[in-house]
Amino acid sequence: GQQVMQIPQYQHVQEGEDFTTYCNSSTTLSNIQWYKQRPGGHPVFLIQLVKSGEVKKQKRLTFQFGEAKKNSSLHITATQTTDVGTYFCAGTYNQGGKLIFGQGTELSVKP
Amino acid sequence: GAGVSQSPRYKVAKRGQDVALRCDPISGHVSLFWYQQALGQGPEFLTYFQNEAQLDKSGLPSDRFFAERPEGSVSTLKIQRTQQEDSAVYLCASSLWTSGYEQYFGPGTRLTVT
Numbered sequence: 001g002q003q004v005m006q007i008p009q010y011q012h013v014q015e016g017e018d019f020t021t022y023c024n025s026s027t028t029l030s031n032i033q034w035y036k037q038r039p040g041g042h043p044v045f046l047i048q049l050v051k052s053g054e055v056k057k058q059k060r061l062t063f064q065f066g067e068a069k070k071n072s073s074l075h076i077t078a079t080q081t082t083d084v085g086t087y088f089c090a091g092t093y094n095q096g097g098k099l100i101f102g103q104g105t106e107l108s109v110k111p
Numbered sequence: 112g113a114g115v116s117q118s119p120r121y122k123v124a125k126r127g128q129d130v131a132l133r134c135d136p137i138s139g140h141v142s143l144f145w146y147q148q149a150l151g152q153g154p155e156f157l158t159y160f161q162n163e164a165q166l167d168k169s170g171l172p173s174d175r176f177f178a179e180r181p182e183g184s185v186s187t188l189k190i191q192r193t194q195q196e197d198s199a200v201y202l203c204a205s206s207l208w209t210s211g212y213e214q215y216f217g218p219g220t221r222l223t224v225t
Contacts, residue, residue, distance in 0.1 A: 033214075042202060044216070088154075092210050099146075
């Protein structure tokens with residue numbers, strides 16, 4: 001079935017270190033979205049990738065969509081304590097916007 | 112403007128009770144989604160509306176779960192005869208249209224079944 005796998009489950013970094021989370025789907029995605037959920041909060045949209053090989057940047061965050069549209073990554077450069085939270089990828093498969101979420105990567109940043 | 116709102120924020124139900132969870136989407140948003148999020152997991156899709164039409168209910172775990180959006184705005188998720196495994200956060204999200212649009216999530220309703 002349609003499933004999005006995300007690794008790692010947890011990442012603990014020292015402030016200033018880089019962070020990367022990876023998502024993989026066994027079947028081709030229509031598009032992929034990334035969300036951030038702070039502890040006790042709700043998912044907040046970060047970005048959407050649609051095109052094969054697409055790369056988008058938001059300040060210290062870099063998002064990539066694989067050439068085959070089956071994988072994606074989020075890279076944060078020089079983490080800050082404000083980056084703490086769980087990062088989710090969520091893919092769609094041409095089914096009316098239904099999002100299939102990965103398990104999330106929980107990022108903790110030690111000052 | 113106002114975001115997505117959900118009520119109640121917290122609900123404790125005894126096993127076997129019925130519950131109703133409400134979602135007020137962003138005004139003008141055509142699509143409305145319900146997700147279930149267990150502790151430490153990603154949200155799991157339950158059902159989706161485009162205006163008042165329920166286009167996908169493939170994620171509803173059993174026939175005890177029922178959702179409606181009769182006038183294409185407010186939606187209610189009803190769970191009959193609650194079980195302990197129903198304990199989770201229920202998230203509602205709305206988007207301007209369907210696929211390809213960001214989803215705006217509400218704060219969620221935390222349901223605890225005792």
